[in-house]
Amino acid sequence: MNILSTYVIIKKCFVFQAGIGISANTFLLFFHLLTLLQNDRSKFTDLISCHLSLFHILMLLTAVAFLSPDMFESLNFQNDLKCKAIFYINIVMRGLSICTTCFLCVFQAITISPSTSGLLKFKHTLRNNITCIFFLFWCLNLSFSSYIIIYTVAYSNVTQISLLHVSNYCSLSPMNSIIKRVFFTLTTSRDVFFVGVMLFSSAYMVILLFRHKRRSQHLHSTSLFPRTSPEKRATQTILLLVSCFVVTYWVDLIIISSSIMLWTHDPVLMIVQKLVLNVYATVCSFVQIGSDKRIINILKICNRSDNKF
Structure with a gap:
C-alpha cells in the first residue's frame, strides 16, 4: 500500500469520525440550550457543557475544512484569509476545549467535596464569576494563537520551499x-497547566467516590437486585474522559510539535494528527450522552413511542 492510498483511507476515516462527532455535539448543544431555557431543570454544568459542545463543533468543522477547501469556495475571500481564519479558529477552539x-x-x-473540606465556598464563587472565567479563557487562547494569523499563508500563492504544510492548501511560513x-x-x-489541574481534580474525585463507595458498600451488598452504583458509574466516566483527553492531546502535541520544531511535512502524519486530535471531541460527546440520565430517559421514551407504531 503506497502513501497516497494510505492517506485516502485515513482521510475517509477522519471525515466519517468528524461527521459523527459533529452530529453528536450538535445534539448535545441543542439539548443543553433547551435545558438552560427551562430554569427549573437546568444545572450549572449544562452551561459549561453547552460551551464545550460548541467548541467541539467548530473544531471539527474547521478540521474538515482543511481537507475540503471546496467547502469555502463560494466565499469571496482570498486564499490567505481563508487559511488564516480556518487555522486560527481551529487552534483557538482546541485551546478552549482544554x-x-x-x-x-x-x-x-x-x-462533590464534603462540607468539611472548605472547598464548597468556591462553588458560588465559580458560579458568580462564570462570565469572567470564560472571558479569561478566550483572551488566553486568542492571544496564545495570534502567531497563526501572521505566519499562515496559502500554499498556492507562494513559491518558497521552506514552508511547513498544515493542509493541502495552507502552510506556515518560516518563523x-x-x-x-x-x-x-x-x-x-x-x-501542561490545565491538563495537570484536570488530572489532579479527577484523582481527587476518584478518591472521594471510592471512599463513599466503601462507606455504603454494606447497603449495596444487602440489595436483592445489585446494580452498578452511581459512584462507580461516575468514576468510570471520569476515568474514561481523563484517559481519552490525556492520550489524544499529548499524542497530538508530540506529532504537531515535532513537525513544527523539525519543520518537516508528512501528509500521512498530518492526517493522523488531525484524526487523533478529534477523537476527544467525538468521544466526549458520547460519554456525556451516555452518562446523562435526562438524555437516556428521553431516548427511552422515544424508543417506546417508535415501538408502539
Whole structure:
C-alpha cells in the first residue's frame, strides 16, 4: 500500500469520525440550550457543557475544512484569509476545549467535596464569576494563537520551499527561532497547566467516590437486585474522559510539535494528527450522552413511542 492510498483511507476515516462527532455535539448543544431555557431543570454544568459542545463543533468543522477547501469556495475571500481564519479558529477552539474541560472537572470536584473540606465556598464563587472565567479563557487562547494569523499563508500563492504544510492548501511560513520558541513555550505551558489541574481534580474525585463507595458498600451488598452504583458509574466516566483527553492531546502535541520544531511535512502524519486530535471531541460527546440520565430517559421514551407504531 503506497502513501497516497494510505492517506485516502485515513482521510475517509477522519471525515466519517468528524461527521459523527459533529452530529453528536450538535445534539448535545441543542439539548443543553433547551435545558438552560427551562430554569427549573437546568444545572450549572449544562452551561459549561453547552460551551464545550460548541467548541467541539467548530473544531471539527474547521478540521474538515482543511481537507475540503471546496467547502469555502463560494466565499469571496482570498486564499490567505481563508487559511488564516480556518487555522486560527481551529487552534483557538482546541485551546478552549482544554480550558473548558479543566473547568468542568474542577467544578465537579468542588461540587462533590464534603462540607468539611472548605472547598464548597468556591462553588458560588465559580458560579458568580462564570462570565469572567470564560472571558479569561478566550483572551488566553486568542492571544496564545495570534502567531497563526501572521505566519499562515496559502500554499498556492507562494513559491518558497521552506514552508511547513498544515493542509493541502495552507502552510506556515518560516518563523524566527525566538518567536517559535516563545509561542511553543506558551502553548505547552498552557496545556501542561490545565491538563495537570484536570488530572489532579479527577484523582481527587476518584478518591472521594471510592471512599463513599466503601462507606455504603454494606447497603449495596444487602440489595436483592445489585446494580452498578452511581459512584462507580461516575468514576468510570471520569476515568474514561481523563484517559481519552490525556492520550489524544499529548499524542497530538508530540506529532504537531515535532513537525513544527523539525519543520518537516508528512501528509500521512498530518492526517493522523488531525484524526487523533478529534477523537476527544467525538468521544466526549458520547460519554456525556451516555452518562446523562435526562438524555437516556428521553431516548427511552422515544424508543417506546417508535415501538408502539
